[in-house]
Amino acid sequence: MESLRKSPRTLPASWYCSSALYQLERRGVFKKAWHFLGPVTRFQKEFEKVVYEIAQVTIVVENKTAKREDGTDGIIVYAEDESTKIKSHLTPSGLLFATLSADSPSFEDYFGGLEELTNKIDFTKLPHRRSISYEGRFNWKTMIDGYQECLHCQYTHPTFSKYYPPAFYKVENHNNFSQHIADPSKQSDGLFLYFFPICTLNVYGGGMSSFRTLPSPNPGVSRMEFDYYYSGTDEEFEEYFKFVRQVAMEDFELCEKAQANLERGVYAEGVLNPVKENGVAFYQQKVRESVYRQHAEEEAEKDRGDKVAQVAEVNGTASVVVAT
Structure with missing residues (x-):
């Protein structure tokens, strides 16, 4: 029980479903x-x-x-x-x-x-080969939750797991970015980076890909944008593209189902594994701190505005009294 109390907690489900909360994220997270x-x-x-x-x-x-x-x-x-x-x-x-x-x-x-x-x-060596974009029925954080851990990889990504067994997988968090290491003994084998808040860069399988999970004013909808880079032949690129797209679509389906459960109230809040889900805890804490800070700044600004208005009203009344 003591370890559970010390473990990081997830963001509440309401943070994945609130339009007002997204506007705070827009000002406090994305614009900064x-x-x-x-x-x-x-x-x-x-x-x-x-x-x-x-x-x-x-x-x-x-x-x-x-x-x-x-x-x-x-x-x-x-x-x-x-x-x-x-x-x-x-x-x-x-x-x-x-x-x-x-x-x-x-x-x-x-x-x-x-x-x-x-x-x-x-x-500068890998040429751009293809970009695709489409909408998904999930909050931007739902996709980042999945990217920032690999507990689901063995079951959801069987092909990927053959190349990068999740038993060795770990995430190292830095200053607003995370490095995913598939095998700590082979740190040069693949480069997987997450840039807070919504961008990734993945170099593996002979090519390079990146995605952005772009938020909308509707908290239950995001737009996925993917870019693919490869220096081989067209046939080799299509094989690479097929492989990485399979992993992406497996995540896409998982995120839509997770978002549906969040909106139905199936899940409210939980505990994160401090080792296996340290990447999730890292980025969620940054979201939480940014939103709280933005809210506090806006409340302080509102209070200052109210005080200025009150002083102006008092000064205006005094002027009228003097003139009379």
Whole structure:
């Protein structure tokens, strides 16, 4: 019983079903985060605009001069709404990140230590092969819950588990990102990264893929966006694509069923395994802290506004008395 009391608890089911809660997440989580957009090979076509919509903010990436061999020079990132100020960052290894507002911290403060890990791989070598997008009937956190643990892998992903047995699986959490290690004795075999709050990067099976779980004002709906990279032949890519898509669709079905149970009230709140579900506990705590902080800031701002209004009302009354 003592160990259960010390174990981290999950977010309440209401956090997966509340529109008002999502608006707090939008302001406190998404607008203050850095979001992974892709490696430079995603933006190789000169003057082609790649458009992203994250938490109802539209961002555009455009390669103005795709003439150099690495394709990095000339890649610009801007918000579709010219009044919205954002920031962007390109890592030395070729990964592009951006914010949704100017309220986010610096890239170095947000993702401290990330470049030491990603700089071990040259992300400019794998060409972009395909992108797909579709909606799912689940909250964005439902998908991240599944990604951040592998307890379900043996039963839900039998093909994946043949390559990466879940008995060795562990998650190492860092500053706003997590590294998933399939086998601690073979840390160079596959790179699986989660970027808080909604982005992933997975290098395995001879290729590379990433996804974003994009929230909507309807807390029970998210849009999944996938990008796939591969340097082999078309036939080899299709085999790789078939493999990784199978894993993705297995997760998709699981998330829709989990969300349905959350909305029916089947589950309210529970306890997380501090070892096997440490990745879930890590990101959920960051959501919880961000929402609480945003709510406290807005309440404090509201109190300041009320006090200013009260002072103005008192001063106005005094002026009237003096004039009389």
